[in-house]
Amino acid sequence: MSDLAADVVTISPVVVPASVDAPDARVFVEMVRIANAVCLHDAGHDYLHEEPEEMLGMWQDQADWIQLGFAALRGDEVLGVVKMMISNQPDAGTVEFDLMVDPPHRGQGLEGPLLAEVEREARDRGISTIQTWTLHRPDAVGERLASPTGWGSIPADAEARLQQQNGFTLEQVERNSVFDLTGDLSLVERMLRDSEAAAGDEYRSVTWTSPTPPEYIDGFAYALSRMSTDTPQGGLVVDEQHWDAARVKRRDARLNAQGLTVSVAAVLHVPTGRVVAYNELAIADDPAGATQQFGTLVVKEHRGHRLGTIVKCANLLRWRTIAPRSPRVSTFNAEENRPMLDINEAIGFVPASYAGAWKKVLDA
Numbered sequence: 001m002s003d004l005a006a007d008v009v010t011i012s013p014v015v016v017p018a019s020v021d022a023p024d025a026r027v028f029v030e031m032v033r034i035a036n037a038v039c040l041h042d043a044g045h046d047y048l049h050e051e052p053e054e055m056l057g058m059w060q061d062q063a064d065w066i067q068l069g070f071a072a073l074r075g076d077e078v079l080g081v082v083k084m085m086i087s088n089q090p091d092a093g094t095v096e097f098d099l100m101v102d103p104p105h106r107g108q109g110l111e112g113p114l115l116a117e118v119e120r121e122a123r124d125r126g127i128s129t130i131q132t133w134t135l136h137r138p139d140a141v142g143e144r145l146a147s148p149t150g151w152g153s154i155p156a157d158a159e160a161r162l163q164q165q166n167g168f169t170l171e172q173v174e175r176n177s178v179f180d181l182t183g184d185l186s187l188v189e190r191m192l193r194d195s196e197a198a199a200g201d202e203y204r205s206v207t208w209t210s211p212t213p214p215e216y217i218d219g220f221a222y223a224l225s226r227m228s229t230d231t232p233q234g235g236l237v238v239d240e241q242h243w244d245a246a247r248v249k250r251r252d253a254r255l256n257a258q259g260l261t262v263s264v265a266a267v268l269h270v271p272t273g274r275v276v277a278y279n280e281l282a283i284a285d286d287p288a289g290a291t292q293q294f295g296t297l298v299v300k301e302h303r304g305h306r307l308g309t310i311v312k313c314a315n316l317l318r319w320r321t322i323a324p325r326s327p328r329v330s331t332f333n334a335e336e337n338r339p340m341l342d343i344n345e346a347i348g349f350v351p352a353s354y355a356g357a358w359k360k361v362l363d364a
Helices: 026-043 052-059 111-124 160-165 186-199 214-230 245-257 306-323 338-347
Strands: 010-013 065-074 077-087 093-101 127-135 144-146 153-155 169-180 202-210 260-268 275-283 291-298 328-334 350-359
Touching: 010 111, 026 052, 026 077, 026 093, 026 127, 026 338, 026 350, 052 127, 052 245, 065 111, 077 111, 093 111, 111 127, 127 153, 127 160, 153 169, 153 350, 160 169, 160 350, 169 338, 186 306, 186 338, 202 306, 214 245, 214 260, 214 275, 245 260, 260 306, 275 306, 275 328, 291 306, 328 338
Parallel strands: 093 127, 291 328
Antiparallel strands: 010 065, 065 077, 077 093, 127 350, 144 153, 169 328, 169 350, 202 260, 260 275, 275 291
């Protein structure tokens, strides 16, 4: 194979267009195409597919997260991209990125220049930690890399080796699980009834479709803020997120701009009125596409009351009426998050792929 980096390849910023049909939208749309091609190639399924409009709605709102990218171009051809996400909070300590080379052009010298843009951006912002993820098929054979958490492993394939060669360390393994929405949901109904009875009168279930109703917005902001502190992170650096009602409203507007329908099932702690557990399911404009599970959380102080089962089951049952043509739900969980995986497995989720979480601390 030729070394494309030795050819006339340029690295250029990705423009955020006004629409996917705008004259300057071509590279942005190609970035989405390459992202989908990488997911299909590495995970072996299309359950993580995104439409250009969906990603653009996220990028056009930069109030809470900086979204930026760079593309490797040979003439007008987009060969690879890297996209970054950086918290706008003043105490941000990480750059999260996805480096995606179109599968036919992998291993031809493009990865290095794109990674260099990530490291440059991090250093320019005074950030020392950069983090990324690799996707892997569940049926991969051969040598494996064990997670340092003691839970899970990923194949030692070309993408994993590339991370190691570039100074990254594996910090965590996540499982991508899917649930068949086309089957019988009687087990889900029974699990919901049993869990609500076990939780007792201190807890009350509520549901809504985004945007968040005014009476729940402060409580939901509290629950969203706990996502960055109450979930297993392995050796990753996770910036604590600060949420209030205004940020929830911005998020709701962004989800709408992305063309997403989002259902939320939550549990209120009756004595305090706080949202102490929630689950989100989302789908884009294609009614027959895969459903994505966004956040699922039970606040630490309220675990042990089957609240995770309540929000998952309640939302799956509600989802059947909202998106009846969607064939499956796709979700990610850390392998060491056994309480949540136990719930998933009991409901009927099965592994579809795995992800490795990688970290690099830059030299001063």
